[in-house]
Amino acid sequence: MVNICCIGAGYVGGPSSAVIAYQCHDVNVTIVDLNQARIDAWNSDNLPIYEPGLDEVVFARRGKNLFFSTDVDQAIIDADLIFVSVNTPTKKSGMGAGMAADLAYIETATRRIAQVATTSKVVIEKSTVPCRTAESMRTILEANSTKGIRFDILSNPEFLAEGTAIKDLQKPDRVLIGCLQTPEGFAAQQKLVDIYTRWIPKERVITMNLWSSELSKLAANALLAQRISSINALSAICEATGADVDEVAYACGTDSRIGPKFLKASVGFGGSCFQKDILNLVYLSEQLYLPEVAAYWKAVVTMNEYQKMRFTHRIVRTLFNTVTHKRIAMLGFAFKKDTGDTRESAAITLCSYLIQERAHVALYDPKVSAKQIKMDLTEPGVGTNEADVDKHVQICNSAYEACAGADALVIVTEWDEFKMNQLDYKRIFDSMQKPAFVFDGRLILDAPKLREIGFRVETIGKSV
Numbered sequence: 344m345v346n347i348c349c350i351g352a353g354y355v356g357g358p359s360s361a362v363i364a365y366q367c368h369d370v371n372v373t374i375v376d377l378n379q380a381r382i383d384a385w386n387s388d389n390l391p392i393y394e395p396g397l398d399e400v401v402f403a404r405r406g407k408n409l410f411f412s413t414d415v416d417q418a419i420i421d422a423d424l425i426f427v428s429v430n431t432p433t434k435k436s437g438m439g440a441g442m443a444a445d446l447a448y449i450e451t452a453t454r455r456i457a458q459v460a461t462t463s464k465v466v467i468e469k470s471t472v473p474c475r476t477a478e479s480m481r482t483i484l485e486a487n488s489t490k491g492i493r494f495d496i497l498s499n500p501e502f503l504a505e506g507t508a509i510k511d512l513q514k515p516d517r518v519l520i521g522c523l524q525t526p527e528g529f530a531a532q533q534k535l536v537d538i539y540t541r542w543i544p545k546e547r548v549i550t551m552n553l554w555s556s557e558l559s560k561l562a563a564n565a566l567l568a569q570r571i572s573s574i575n576a577l578s579a580i581c582e583a584t585g586a587d588v589d590e591v592a593y594a595c596g597t598d599s600r601i602g603p604k605f606l607k608a609s610v611g612f613g614g615s616c617f618q619k620d621i622l623n624l625v626y627l628s629e630q631l632y633l634p635e636v637a638a639y640w641k642a643v644v645t646m647n648e649y650q651k652m653r654f655t656h657r658i659v660r661t662l663f664n665t666v667t668h669k670r671i672a673m674l675g676f677a678f679k680k681d682t683g684d685t686r687e688s689a690a691i692t693l694c695s696y697l698i699q700e701r702a703h704v705a706l707y708d709p710k711v712s713a714k715q716i717k718m719d720l721t722e723p724g725v726g727t728n729e730a731d732v733d734k735h736v737q738i739c740n741s742a743y744e745a746c747a748g749a750d751a752l753v754i755v756t757e758w759d760e761f762k763m764n765q766l767d768y769k770r771i772f773d774s775m776q777k778p779a780f781v782f783d784g785r786l787i788l789d790a791p792k793l794r795e796i797g798f799r800v801e802t803i804g805k806s807v
C-alpha cells in the first residue's frame with residue numbers, strides 16, 4: 344500500500360489530497376497541519392472550508408484511507424510520497440517585503456522532513472513557489488539526510504480554483520509534474536504519474552523539468568490575471584464611450600485565438616494567489632535584472648487597484664458626491680462566489696474606502712462570518728480600525744436586511760442568490776431610500792428590468 348502524507352491542510356492540501364484518497368482506495372492519505380483547530384474541523388461534520396462537493400468526498404473516505412492529524416512527524420515517517428502544501432504568502436518585512444514569497448513555511452516543513460524521515464521519500468512541492476525553490480529544498484534535505492536516505496524532489500503545482508476545486512481536481516485540464524532530468528528524478532516522477540493516471544487521462548499528465556514546472560504555475564496565474572486586468576481596462580473605456588464591455592468581451596472571445604474565458608469585467612480580481620504570484624514574478628524579474636519585464640507584470644496589479652478605486656469613485660460621484668451617513672448595502676464579501684474565502688477580496692478595499700468616506704455599510708454574504716469580516720477590515724494596512732468598523736459596519740443576515748433603508752446597493756460578489764430570479768428586487772426597491780441606486784460590480788443584473796422597477800443603475804463597463 345502506498346502511503347501519502349500532505350503537509351498543510353488548507354484550501355489546496357485538504358481538497359487535493361482528499362480527491363487522491365477518493366480516487367485511489369488502496370492509497371493511504373494522511374493530511375497533517377500544525378493548526379489543531381483546523382484539523383479538528385476536518386475531523387468534524389463542519390469542514391473548515393466551504394467548497395461544493397467537498398463534503399461528499401471527505402465523508403466518503405475519512406477514517407478509511409483518508410486521515411487528518413496534527414502528528415506531522417508520524418505521517419512523515421510513514422509516508423512514501425510527501426506533498427508540501429503549506430502557505431507561501433507575500434513577505435511582510437525584510438528583503439523583498441510586499442513582493443517576494445515568504446518561504447519560511449516551506450523551509451520549516453522541509454527541515455522537519457529531513458529531521459524525522461527514517462526511509463527514502465519523494466518530496467513534492469505542491470505550494471506555489473518562486474522558480475528554483477526545489478533547489479533550496481533539495482539542498483536542505485541532502486545536507487540533513489543521514490543513514491543513506493534518499494530524497495527526490497518533484498514540482499507538482501496546483502491549478503484548482505476555489506468554488507470549483509473538486510470539479511477541477513476530478514477532471515483537471517492538466518496535471519504538471521516536474522523532475523530533475525536524471526534517472527532517479529524520472530523514477531520519482533513515474534511514481535506520481537502512476538497515482539494521477541488512475542483517474543486522469545495520460546495525455547493530461549504533463550511531465551517536464553523542475554524549473555519549467557515551477558515557472559509554469561506563476562506564468563499561468565499571471566496570464567489569467569492579465570486577461571482580467573485587460574478587460575477591466577477596457578471597461579473604463581466602455582464607460583466613457585458608450586461601448587458595452589459584455590459585448591466587447593463576447594466579440595473578442597469568439598475569436599478562437601482569444602477564447603471566451605476570464606474576460607468578465609469586475610470590481611477587480613481577488614483571492615490569495617493572483618496578486619501574490621504576480622508580485623512574485625515581478626520580484627523574480629527584478630532579481631534577474633529585467634526591469635522592463637518586472638514593470639510589464641506589475642501593471643496587471645496596478646490596473647486591478649485602479650479598478651477598485653474607480654468603482655468606489657463612481658459610487659461616490661453618483662450619490663451626489665457624498666456618501667457620508669448614507670447606508671450602502673454591500674452584497675457579497677467573498678472574493679468570488681461559491682467560496683467563503685475573503686483573502687484579497689475586492690470587497691475589503693471597497694468597504695474600507697466607503698468607511699473612510701464615512702458611509703454606513705450594511706454587509707451581507709451567505710458564506711462569510713461576521714468574525715471574518717471584522718478581522719479583514721481591521722488588518723494592518725487596510726485603512727480601517729476596530730472603532731471604524733464598530734461605528735460604520737453592520738453585518739446582516741440577508742440581502743433584504745442589508746438593503747432595507749439603504750440609499751444604494753452594491754453587488755460585489757457574483758453569488759447566484761443575488762441574481763434577478765432569486766431576489767425580489769421590487770421588494771428591495773420598496774424598502775430603500777429614493778432615489779434608489781444599484782451598482783453592479785459583477786454584471787449579473789438585468790439593468791433595463793431594474794430601471795423599470797424604478798432603480799437608477801450603474802454597471803461596470805456600461806454607461807447609463
Ligand SMILES: NC(=O)C1=CN([C@@H]2O[C@H](COP(=O)(O)OP(=O)(O)OC[C@H]3O[C@@H](n4cnc5c(N)ncnc54)[C@H](O)[C@@H]3O)[C@@H](O)[C@H]2O)C=CC1
Pocket residue numbers: 350351352353354355356375376377378381415428429430431448449451452469470471472501502503504505615616
Ligand atoms: N488557495 C488556492 O486556491 C490555491 C493555492 N495554491 C498555493 O498552495 C499553497 C497553499 O495555499 P492554501 O492551501 O490556500 O493555504 P492555507 O493557508 O489555506 O493552508 C496552508 C496550511 O499549511 C499549514 N502549515 C504551514 N506550515 C506548516 C508546517 N510546517 N507543518 C504543518 N502545517 C503547516 C498552515 O497551518 C495552513 O493550515 C500556497 O502556496 C498557494 O499559493 C495553489 C493553487 C490554488
Ligand SMILES: O=C(O)[C@H]1O[C@H](OP(=O)(O)OP(=O)(O)OC[C@H]2O[C@@H](n3ccc(=O)[nH]c3=O)[C@H](O)[C@@H]2O)[C@H](O)[C@@H](O)[C@@H]1O
Pocket residue numbers: 471501502503504505506564567571604605606607608609610611612613614615616617678679680
Ligand atoms: O493559484 C491559485 O490560487 C489559483 O488562482 C486562480 O483561482 P482562484 O483565485 O481560486 O479563482 P478564479 O476563478 O481564478 O478567480 C480569481 C479572481 O478573479 C475574478 N475574475 C475571474 C474571472 C473573470 O473573468 N473575471 C474576474 O474578475 C474572480 O471574481 C476572483 O476575484 C486560478 O484560476 C487557479 O487556476 C489557480 O490555481
